Amino acid sequence: MKDLGKILLDPSEQEEIMMGNYSLVRAMIESGTKVITSYPGSPTPEIATAIAAVKRHQNPFYFEFSTNEKVATEVAFGASINGHLSCVFFKSVGLNVAADTFAQLAYMELIGGMIIVLGDDPGLNSSQNEQDNRHLAQLAYIPVLEPGNSQEVYEMYKMATIISQKKHMPVILRLTTHVCHGKSLVKFNSYSYRYNNSDLTPKFNRNNGPYIPITSRVVPMKLRAFKNLEELSSSHLVTLDPLFTKLNIINKTKNINKRGIITAGLPYYSLLDVLSSDNNDVHSQNTPDILKLGLIYPLPKEEIANFLSTHKEVKILEELDGILEKEIKEVAFDKKIYDCNIIGKQDIDDYMGEYTPEKVYSILRKVWPDLFTTDKKYQRQNNNSNESVAKLERPPQLCPGCGHRAAFFAIKKALDEQDITVADIGCHTLGFLPPYHMGEVLLCMGASPAIASGLSLFNSTRKVVAFIGDSTFYHAGIPGIINSLFNHHPFLLIVMENGTTAMTGHQNHPGVGKNFNGDTERIPIRKILEGLTVPVQEIDTYNKEKLTELVRSELKIIENEKNENKQNSLRVIIAKHPCMLKLTKEKKSKADYTLKQVSIDQSQCTKIFSCISEFACPSFSYNQDQDQDQDRNDNKLTVNKDLCIGDGSCRSVCASKAILPPAKQ
Amino acid sequence: MNTINIYVTGVGGQGVGIAAEIILRTLSYAGNKVIGVDTHGLAQRGGTVESFVRVGPSVYSPLIRKNSADLILALERNEALRAIQEYAKPSSRLIYYDTLWSPLNVRLHPGEVADTTKMQISEYAGASNRNIEVVSLKDDSLKDIRMQNMILISYLSKNKIFSPLNVTTDHFIKALSDLFSSSILEENTNILHPK
Numbered sequence: 001m002k003d004l005g006k007i008l009l010d011p012s013e014q015e016e017i018m019m020g021n022y023s024l025v026r027a028m029i030e031s032g033t034k035v036i037t038s039y040p041g042s043p044t045p046e047i048a049t050a051i052a053a054v055k056r057h058q059n060p061f062y063f064e065f066s067t068n069e070k071v072a073t074e075v076a077f078g079a080s081i082n083g084h085l086s087c088v089f090f091k092s093v094g095l096n097v098a099a100d101t102f103a104q105l106a107y108m109e110l111i112g113g114m115i116i117v118l119g120d121d122p123g124l125n126s127s128q129n130e131q132d133n134r135h136l137a138q139l140a141y142i143p144v145l146e147p148g149n150s151q152e153v154y155e156m157y158k159m160a161t162i163i164s165q166k167k168h169m170p171v172i173l174r175l176t177t178h179v180c181h182g183k184s185l186v187k188f189n190s191y192s193y194r195y196n197n198s199d200l201t202p203k204f205n206r207n208n209g210p211y212i213p214i215t216s217r218v219v220p221m222k223l224r225a226f227k228n229l230e231e232l233s234s235s236h237l238v239t240l241d242p243l244f245t246k247l248n249i250i251n252k253t254k255n256i257n258k259r260g261i262i263t264a265g266l267p268y269y270s271l272l273d274v275l276s277s278d279n280n281d282v283h284s285q286n287t288p289d290i291l292k293l294g295l296i297y298p299l300p301k302e303e304i305a306n307f308l309s310t311h312k313e314v315k316i317l318e319e320l321d322g323i324l325e326k327e328i329k330e331v332a333f334d335k336k337i338y339d340c341n342i343i344g345k346q347d348i349d350d351y352m353g354e355y356t357p358e359k360v361y362s363i364l365r366k367v368w369p370d371l372f373t374t375d376k377k378y379q380r381q382n383n384n385s386n387e388s389v390a391k392l393e394r395p396p397q398l399c400p401g402c403g404h405r406a407a408f409f410a411i412k413k414a415l416d417e418q419d420i421t422v423a424d425i426g427c428h429t430l431g432f433l434p435p436y437h438m439g440e441v442l443l444c445m446g447a448s449p450a451i452a453s454g455l456s457l458f459n460s461t462r463k464v465v466a467f468i469g470d471s472t473f474y475h476a477g478i479p480g481i482i483n484s485l486f487n488h489h490p491f492l493l494i495v496m497e498n499g500t501t502a503m504t505g506h507q508n509h510p511g512v513g514k515n516f517n518g519d520t521e522r523i524p525i526r527k528i529l530e531g532l533t534v535p536v537q538e539i540d541t542y543n544k545e546k547l548t549e550l551v552r553s554e555l556k557i558i559e560n561e562k563n564e565n566k567q568n569s570l571r572v573i574i575a576k577h578p579c580m581l582k583l584t585k586e587k588k589s590k591a592d593y594t595l596k597q598v599s600i601d602q603s604q605c606t607k608i609f610s611c612i613s614e615f616a617c618p619s620f621s622y623n624q625d626q627d628q629d630q631d632r633n634d635n636k637l638t639v640n641k642d643l644c645i646g647d648g649s650c651r652s653v654c655a656s657k658a659i660l661p662p663a664k665q
Numbered sequence: 666m667n668t669i670n671i672y673v674t675g676v677g678g679q680g681v682g683i684a685a686e687i688i689l690r691t692l693s694y695a696g697n698k699v700i701g702v703d704t705h706g707l708a709q710r711g712g713t714v715e716s717f718v719r720v721g722p723s724v725y726s727p728l729i730r731k732n733s734a735d736l737i738l739a740l741e742r743n744e745a746l747r748a749i750q751e752y753a754k755p756s757s758r759l760i761y762y763d764t765l766w767s768p769l770n771v772r773l774h775p776g777e778v779a780d781t782t783k784m785q786i787s788e789y790a791g792a793s794n795r796n797i798e799v800v801s802l803k804d805d806s807l808k809d810i811r812m813q814n815m816i817l818i819s820y821l822s823k824n825k826i827f828s829p830l831n832v833t834t835d836h837f838i839k840a841l842s843d844l845f846s847s848s849i850l851e852e853n854t855n856i857l858h859p860k
Contacts, residue, residue, distance in 0.1 A: 001846035017693055019702075042706030126706030134728035149700075182727040183689060184700040272725035278668045290741040357726045391750055392743050392781065396677065434773060477840065503707065612772050618711055621767035622775050635775050642764055642810045 005053035009060070013190045018155035020179045021046035023186045024117065027157035029189040032110070032198055033087050035079035036063045037072035039475065040504035041091030043128035043180035044119035048507070048516070065507050065516050066302045068445070068475040069094035073101045073116070080114040081211065082140045083203030085161060089117035090477045091126075093444060095133050097476065105170040106141040106228070107221035113164035115157065117141070117173045122319050123354030125177050126445060128425070130352070137172050137297055141225040143232055144172040144297040145247075146265040147179060150186045155246060162241045169228045174296075174318070178354070179266050189209035193641065195454065234300045247294035248303060259288035259368065260311035262328060267319050268292045274361045281373040288315070288368075296324065298467050304318060304331050308340045315367050319355040342562035343367055397430055399585070400619045401647030403541040404428045404496055404575025408436040409615050410544035411465070411494065411575075414551035420455050421461040424448040425476070426469030427503045427579075428496040435616050439467050446476025449570065453480070453489030460562060463555050464491040471501035471509040473525055481570065485532060490558045490568045492551065495525055497576035529572055536573040542649045547575060584645050596646035596662035600637050604658035609637065615653045619644040641665065667829065668721035672730045672752045675740030675814075676766045677709040683844065684738065684814035685716030687757035688821070690840035692720050695832040713744060720830060736820070736826070738817050741766050747780040749790055749797055757797050760820055762813045763803040815856040822857055834858060 007016055008026045024047055038048060051063050063078075066072035069090045076086035088098075095102065095118060105114065121127040137144045143163065147156040153175065154309025160171040160286070213221055237244040249268070263271055275282055290562065291307045291395065293300070308314055316325040325344035332342055345351055346366055353359060364371055398405045408431045415421070423429050424447060431438035441451060452466035468477045473495055481493070501507040508514045513522040529536045537554065539547050554571050561568035587593050598619075612620045624638040637658075646662030653659075671688060675681040682703040689701045697720045704714040717729045734752040737759045739745035739792060753759065763783070770778045782826070783801060790797035802816050822837045826852035841853050 001850070002843040017699065046705070125704070127710075127739060178702050178727055181705055182700065182702045183686075183699075185693075185728070266726070269725040270728070272723075276723045276725070277670075278721065278723050319675075356728050356730075358730050361730075391747050392768050392778070393770065394676065394711075394713040394743070396707050396710040397769060399678075399710060430710065433769070503710070552751065616769065618766065618769075618772075621765070621772050621780075624765055624767070624780075640766065642766065 003053070004050060005055070005057045008050060008054050009057055011191050014188050015103060015185055016188070017183055017185050018150055019046065019181050019183045020147070020175060021181065022050040023154040023188075024157055024173075025050040025054060026186075027154045028087060029054065029385060030189070031158050031161040032085055033115070033161065034061050034084035034198065035076060035086040036061055036089070037066050037075045037086070038063075038089045038298050039066055039069045039072050039094060039097075040501055040507045041094050041119070042504060043175070043177040044089050044091055044117070045504045045507070046180070047089055047117070049505075054518075059313045062422045063516060067510060069098040073098040073105075076114055077101065077105065077108070077110070080110040080112040081108065081204050081208070082112065083199070083201065084112040084613060085114075085165060086112060087115040087117060090119065092118065092120040092131055092133055093129065094118075095129055095136055096131075097445065099136065102136070102142075103140045104213055107213055107218065107227035108211060109168045109224075110164065110170060111168055111203060111208050113168070114170045115160050115164055115173055116170060117157075117175065119180050120174060120176045120320075122176055123356075130320065130321065132616040133172075133174060134297060134323045135321065137174075138323070141229055142170050142172050143229060143295060144174050145294055146174045146267050147294075147297045148265045148292075149179065149182055150184050152294075153179060154186055154188065159241070159243055159247065159294075162243070163232065163237070166240055167228050167231070169225070174265075176266055176354070182266075211380065217611055225379055229298050232295065232298055234295075234303060237295070246299065248292070249292040249294075250307075251292075253287045253289055254285070255287050255289065256285050258310070258312040259286070260291065260307055260314045261288045261317050262291045262293065262307065262314060262323055262324065263317040264293040264296050264324070265319065267317050267360060270355050270357045270360040271317060273357040274364060280361065283370065283371060286368065286371050288371075293324075299324070299327050299331070301331050301335075304328055304337045305337060308332050308337045308342070309335075313341045313343060315364075317355070317360065317363065317609040321351060352545065365578040395433060396605065397433065397616075397618060398427065399581045400617055400643050401580035401645045401649060402427070403498055403575075403580065403649075404431060404543055405436075405615065405617060406649045407494070407496060407547065407575045408438040408575065410547035411551050412436060412438060412542070413548045414555065415463065415465065416550050420459070422448045422452045422455065422464070422466040424466070424468040424472050426472055426496070427498070428467050428469055431467070435614055445472050446478075446480060449477060449480035449484055449493055452491040452493070452570075453487070456489050456491045465551075465555075465560070466491060466493045467496055468493065469502075470495060470497040470499065470511050470525060471507075474510045474523075478528070481529075481534070482532065485534065485572045488567045488569050490562060491570050492554050492558060493570050493572045494551075495572060495574045495576075496577040497525065497574050499576070500579045502579045506579065526574060534570060534572050536572045536574060538576065541575045541577040542647075544652055547573075571637055580645060580647060594664055597644040597665050598639055598646060598650060598662050599642065599660045599665070600639060601658045601660050602636065605637055606656040606658070607635065607637075608655060609635070609656065610658065611637070611650055611653050615650055617650050620650070667674065668719060668724055669736070670734045670754075671718040671720070671736045671738070672734040672748060674715060674744045674748045675714040676744065677704075677711050677714045679714075679740040680811055680814040681714045681716050681740060682816060684740070685718055686844060687692055687818055687837070687840045688718050690843055691832055691836045692718070692827065692830055694836040694839050695827070695830055697830050698722055698724065700727045711808050713747070736760070738766070740813055740817070742783070742786070743771075743781045744769060746786050746789060749786070749795075753790075753795065753797050755794060758798045758800070758826075759790060760800040760802065760817055761786075762816055763801045764813065786800045812856060814850065815853050819857045
């Protein structure tokens, strides 16, 4: 088995196929990054997978999963002002959590350097919105480098550290989902072990600052942020390091109509695909020149002005919002370039989704219909999409044996149709799907206690129940809980405790007793809540009947207190069961593991099918042991041998007791 | 050489990503330029997952366009039909592992929504404007469902599907040795190359 950690650490020159999230870690090692922090969130958690692989051999840096993105940013900042090159990484919406800290970074003299790696998510693969974090970079006056594949991730991270260390300013490396996960050949340079002889003296000194942004003292700090940005011209960057000659790419063609495209990041590679004669019938005399930007904020105004003034038409091809577009139009206006037609976004669709080759193709067809010959492939695509065969959708769902399923099944029985349930971020969010419909409003990490507080105002008729996962509880749930105590908002909070950060790949959280680096004191949720004087009940979710009773009785107490006009607040049930995906994986890796599965006693089955219609474990389906063309009207319940893990949490769901105990099949 | 697009799909938990990684490495060891990408995150919890592998001198984006896959590998029957509906080129090839993981709608609405039948796949694939070759595989003797993906991989190897790309069995074995160790490597290699 190839050892990723060894490959990343090996100081010699080498080539390897890997995703951007992995090649990034090689660049971290090469550049001597000393402190790295994060909170897990797609598309970035695999950066930590590579870090874990490196750590097995040698520890060139310190890494931690912090409790949230704001905290992670602060830890990295503290390390930087003490002289250590630091890096914080997280997903797109993580920057909202970190924003309060992030907004001051450019004001500070970051003597060690500091890189913020963002995993934006155009196309909404795993996020609650499609925000374009370039807006926040501009708000905070922090420069942004945008790579488009694994090789560029590796090179641009190193460029980012050079800028950051020379200028003592923060630099953003903005990745997007398919840059993080896209796999291609990366060529690593050789490097010397800088981290072995790096100076570890704590260097914080107030004279390096100022570090106190208060009132009028902020003015020189803000000026410094602006000055730093101003100095980042391409001609200046090349003097810092020859690596910067690779920052921007210009593709010159022989096009007769002086057309050009300005783009950046992954859309550039989509564009190359679309313009490749392999994929489309392109009129080669119409193929536009391309300017691909590496540093997308601040923009290289001279290069852009040159490009504009040597072209008659320039299309700005940028994913999500029209940020380059506005700035480039400003450059044209300021430089009095009036004879270049700048083509930006043309309709709302241009602002949405990932710029896949398909999308780029349709955008270019809108702009320059004569770029492609009559495209047979395009027509074929349309023909095929008219096909009338229905497609089966397959949304994600809770795993077989998931404790959340047992919880939702039980909790639903204690609620009335009109009651309101609030979701939070995590695996339990999937409870909104049928047949549970549990957790019907969602905003972001840790929002459910306070949303439930708002829902309980002027509300004496509809009970309010909020859900929150355990990692989310520590991340951002606590302030909302304290607020509901402080301001007396009565509702029932159910902590869906599965003992891990499951959705992002089972990272440890403060309740586990282990952090990234080893054992640590557990910080139990129950103890935190008791310290806050919140009434807490704890129950295993497989204990469904008791859980239903408990929800009923807790809601009754809340209702009674309301009726008595008592100043009451939230009550909490910790509905816990270990993540069965994690547990089963661990069990399977042991030599003595034998798979046991439930089976159906067909003579007992009365065909109520509550195991499917109410419980909906993916292991249950109809007629799977029969040949498909047989009569489907007489449904027969079957257990999917690929899926059942033999947890048995389904058995009490069957009123006819037709589900037999797990046994070796 | 023209670009070859390979679309690998299945349900989260079936080992779609690892199958694609084996193919990616195998093709690379045979001297081809390859790029690819897998689904990560939310969909891995029982949703549709897909991996793209692209081969050829002029591949840039890791994503495959609709109706442009030359080869489709599916680890589940419903996903096999969806995959050819969305990604197959005419005269392409579908190789699927014939297991069924019923999607939620099929289970919640019996009689209204049904699992895909083998017949539906062959009818759709066989339409004269498509002419997609279909291979259905299943091995009931597998002791671990995590090896279903290896049944597809070994079909590719035994039937020399990648021989136009200069791939030999050794390239597959090299790829497997990159990704697995000890008993798992042995078991997987055995499926590929029974002793």
